[in-house]
Amino acid sequence: MATITATPGLGSRTTEGAAIRAADLLRWSLDHKVIGLQYMASSLFFFIVGGTMAMLIRWELLTPALDLMADGTQYNALMTIHGSVMIFLWIIPMMAGFGNYLVPLMLGAKDMAFPWLNAFAFWLIPPAGVLMIAGWLVGPPEAGWTSYPPLSTLFSPDGQTMWAMSLHLLGVSSILGAINFVVTIRNMRPAGMTIWKMPLFVWAVLATAIIQVLATPFLTGGLTLLILDRTAGTSFFDPGSGGDVLLWQNVFWFYSHPAVYIMILPGFGMVSEVLAVHARKPVFGYRAIGLSSMSIALVGFTVWAHHMFTSLQPALRIPFMITSMIIAVPTGIKIFSWLGTIWGGKIRFTAAMLFALGFITLFVFGGIGGIFLAAVPVDIHLHDTYFVVGHFHFVLFGGSVFLIFAGIYHWFPKMTGRRMNERLGQLHFVTTYIGTFFTFVPQHIAGALGLPRRVAMYDPAFTNINTVISLAAFLLGISSLIFMYNILRSLSHGERVGGNPWRGLTLEWATTSPPPPWNFRGDPVPFDDPYGYGSDESGPYLDAVERRFPAPEEAAGA
Amino acid sequence: MNPSNNSNSLMTVVWILVAFVLLVVGGLIIAEATPLVLPPAASAEAVQVDELFKILMALGGSIWLLVQGAVIYSVIRFRARPGDDSDGASIHGNSTLEFVWTLIPSITVVILSIISFQVWVNITTAQDNAQVVETRGARFLWSFSYDIPGETQRVNSPVLHTWVGQPVVLNLKTADVNHAFWVPSMRIKQDLLAGRSTEARFTPILAGEYPVVCAELCGSGHGDMHSSIVVHEDEASFLDWFDEEAFVILNPPDDPAEGGQLLMTAGGVAGLYACAGCHTLEALGWDAIVAPNLENVADRAATRVPGMEVERYLLRSLFFPGEFLVPGYDNLMPQHQYEDPEEANYMPLDEALNIVAYLCTLTASGESACNVDMLPDMMTNMGMG
Incomplete structure (x- = not known):
């Protein structure tokens, strides 16, 4: 892509080699690394916001009666904003941040295909965040992140409109970012890198981007109808005037089920990288993992109505059960392939690796819960209970968030030139693992026993189990503070590293840490096999990378 | 060389068999926990659903044990020993193994789908004399x-x-x-x-x-x-x-207030009114907190709007609930109408009259705060009836 690299004045990249500073994150920049970090920093901010809300929710649920909240509306608003923030302002943008930072580096490219579009997509996020929080103050949306009409149309105040506008902006941002990924990955691979030699993270981002381009327009389209119903007097979802409440459910889930894979597939890509590097062994079944990402993306479009087993026309329930069961197969292939990857390796217990291994053990629990929910007769009982809350938190927290943590420990040295503190990382892992297990396993049990979701008041029979859940959730809150402290401290005090502290073979490691403004000096040549650990050629290659991008002197002496 | 190879592969087969038996037994033990995580099965359908639940527990339990076991075994067996900087074996995959772990889950989900479908058909079949x-x-x-x-x-x-x-x-x-x-x-x-x-x-x-x-x-x-x-x-x-x-x-009571009380607990021509969903009223066992408390409501109704009688305030609140909102509460109450029995929120005027008569008796003293005989005239004056 010579046309891009030759364009002068793109962004502010005049000072060769200067590290990215905090102030740079507040400025308009076209550098994919700055944009990647902007995504990550803003997502971490919203992680804290959404996490604080989670703590308030668990505080309220310590007792069966209302105590922290004045009424049910306050609680509903809290859990609506918690869910919306965590999904649309934390996990999805965080994954976009990893993609932005890493994809051009892994491809040996100087930037994304459309740098201006890239920056524009990011800068839609801050106003969307402001809209969502402001809507809370105006008159809170209280229909949950799924916002089913008519509760979200005829029965909700103005904050619901602002919530919809916020999600609309985030949807547009997501589509624009995804187009950029597809074009970049399609066109900007270096010479010698066929699609069968792409890093698996790039495979995963490609699969994710395809879902985003195809599915997100359904979200934005549905939200357009919702906004029109609320503000322009239309009645798409108002049965009193010929509309249909199931229309929204179908359109919403046609996006929001694939969105589950938008939130997890990039993480699947990251865990493949982390496991191979820290177990010092090639990824087991590379093609199967790459292709299973694509088949998940494809089959993911045919399962949406399993979120509607209690509202869908009964005759349609069985077909959606079958597709939902099928999607367990490619997911299983991935899990077994990761087990094959660590089997026979030389496992290094870095913080990144701990989170990657912890992910496997937790995610399989989430996946098994998914089979329960796919089986229609069982789902009829479990639908909209705490079993579902436990299930999706297992795959989102035990899945996506564990992988985000793994990814941050793994690539932090590349982004900052400093390693995160491993001791604190271990403490973070242990507290997070225990907290996750004891928050979300009991939620499954409470749901199966009869506790519905989205309630501020509940049957006193569930007091004890809710106390356990809340205490474990508070431990998760503490563990997240440890993590944030580790990030802030390591930015200035972390051990300095060279270009390739983990001895990785993918291209992002074949440059300085952090990389220079145009990523590489000269055109980098990828190692033939991105996962060729243990091969005869990999040792000399990694030694050469280490000589070319050594750790700074002060670290070498320490 | 050959004998040791043979005994190695024999040992592998034995270990696989042992692991398989352990996983099956483990899954079956986990499945025994089914009654602990479900409420008592009180319907014929529940019994069938629980059977399916149990199958899923056994299967899920085995898979969970398999993956946990593999991870725990790997982190112990394949941990890098101190001072060992070497890489693991350069193995990229194994087609047979990958085929097996694609095929077995595929067959499993097909079987699960069939069983689930059977249960679904059983529990949704219409019964006679329902x-x-x-x-x-x-x-x-x-x-x-x-x-x-x-x-x-x-x-x-x-x-x-x-x-x-x-x-x-x-x-x-x-x-x-x-x-x-x-x-x-x-x-x-x-x-x-x-x-x-x-x-x-x-x-x-x-x-x-x-x-x-x-x-x-x-x-x-x-x-x-x-x-x-x-x-x-x-x-x-x-x-x-x-x-x-x-x-x-x-045997409906003659007294309008008693009739109103019965209406609020047993319903009228339009079915049961949903008052209990939002209001608190200890006398009727209501404890919801979404809407204003109805204890002694007639005392407060007398002072809410200057110059307005208790009867008129309560009656207008039934048909125009948004007119006088109690501070701190949203306009959530259904707006009743007395004209069309086919439309939503129908409340015939005679039932409204009885309900108001009952509400009027909700005072600290226990004495009715209204002149019930006035109500029909008042309705006419308000353009009702």
Whole structure:
């Protein structure tokens, strides 16, 4: 892509080699690394916001009666904003941040295909965040992140409109970012890198981007109808005037089920990288993992109505059960392939690796819960209970968030030139693992026993189990503070590293840490096999990378 | 060389067999926990669903043990020893193994789908002689309306009564937003959709009282929207219960205030009014907190709007609830209308009159705060009736 690299004045990249500073994150920049970090920093901010809300929710649920909240509306608003923030302002943008930072580096490219579009997509996020929080103050949306009409149309105040506008902006941002990924990955691979030699993270981002381009327009389209119903007097979802409440459910889930894979597939890509590097062994079944990402993306479009087993026309329930069961197969292939990857390796217990291994053990629990929910007769009982809350938190927290943590420990040295503190990382892992297990396993049990979701008041029979859940959730809150402290401290005090502290073979490691403004000096040549650990050629290659991008002197002496 | 290779592969087979047996046994043990994580199965459908649940527990338990075991074994067996900087073996895959772990899950999900489909067919097949129950969800109250065998009288009540062995069909309709009718012990759940009528069915097999829960977010009082199903031992004990209820319904009191009280607990021509979903009134056992408290409401009604009589304030509040909002409460109450029995929120004027007469008696002193005889004239003056 010579046309891009030759364009002068793109962004502010005049000072060769200067590290990215905090102030740079507040400025308009076209550098994919700055944009990647902007995504990550803003997502971490919203992680804290959404996490604080989670703590308030668990505080309220310590007792069966209302105590922290004045009424049910306050609680509903809290859990609506918690869910919306965590999904649309934390996990999805965080994954976009990893993609932005890493994809051009892994491809040996100087930037994304459309740098201006890239920056524009990011800068839609801050106003969307402001809209969502402001809507809370105006008159809170209280229909949950799924916002089913008519509760979200005829029965909700103005904050619901602002919530919809916020999600609309985030949807547009997501589509624009995804187009950029597809074009970049399609066109900007270096010479010698066929699609069968792409890093698996790039495979995963490609699969994710395809879902985003195809599915997100359904979200934005549905939200357009919702906004029109609320503000322009239309009645798409108002049965009193010929509309249909199931229309929204179908359109919403046609996006929001694939969105589950938008939130997890990039993480699947990251865990493949982390496991191979820290177990010092090639990824087991590379093609199967790459292709299973694509088949998940494809089959993911045919399962949406399993979120509607209690509202869908009964005759349609069985077909959606079958597709939902099928999607367990490619997911299983991935899990077994990761087990094959660590089997026979030389496992290094870095913080990144701990989170990657912890992910496997937790995610399989989430996946098994998914089979329960796919089986229609069982789902009829479990639908909209705490079993579902436990299930999706297992795959989102035990899945996506564990992988985000793994990814941050793994690539932090590349982004900052400093390693995160491993001791604190271990403490973070242990507290997070225990907290996750004891928050979300009991939620499954409470749901199966009869506790519905989205309630501020509940049957006193569930007091004890809710106390356990809340205490474990508070431990998760503490563990997240440890993590944030580790990030802030390591930015200035972390051990300095060279270009390739983990001895990785993918291209992002074949440059300085952090990389220079145009990523590489000269055109980098990828190692033939991105996962060729243990091969005869990999040792000399990694030694050469280490000589070319050594750790700074002060670290070498320490 | 050869003998040791043979004994190695023999050992591998033995280990695989041992692991397989352990996983199956482990899964079966985990499946035994099924009754601990589910409420008692009180319907014929629940028994079948629980069988499927148990199969999933056994299968899921085995898979969970397999993956945990593989990870734990790997981190112990394949940890890098101190000082070992070397890489692992350069193995990129194994086609046979990958084929096996694609095929086995594929077969498993096909079998699971077939079993689930069978259970689904069984639990949704229509039964003869079902008790048909018109079930309405309104924020934040369930109400049931059904015929009694051999009687002309229909029962409206916030609690559903039936008996062991009697198949029940519920026709579900909502008065406002979507709700979901969930009876955990019966393992049934069905959404109530605005503008549509939906259906759920079950056959109770165990006498007792079982909670009914709203499982679809419906607003501020969602967590408090519950009821129960009382399953009597047999039809005879069901009819015994009905005789007591019927006596009251069939012999309505002459006094308007007493008639109003009965209307608020047993319903009127339009079914049960959803007052109990939002209001607190200890005398009737109401404890919801979404709407203003009704204890001694007539005392407060006298002072709420300067110059307005208690009767007029209460009557207007029934038909125009948004007119005088109590500070701190939103305009959530259905706006009743007295003109069209076919339309939503119908409340005939004579029933409204009785309800106001009853509300007027809710004072600290216990004395009615109104002149009940004035009410019909007042309605005429207000352009009603």
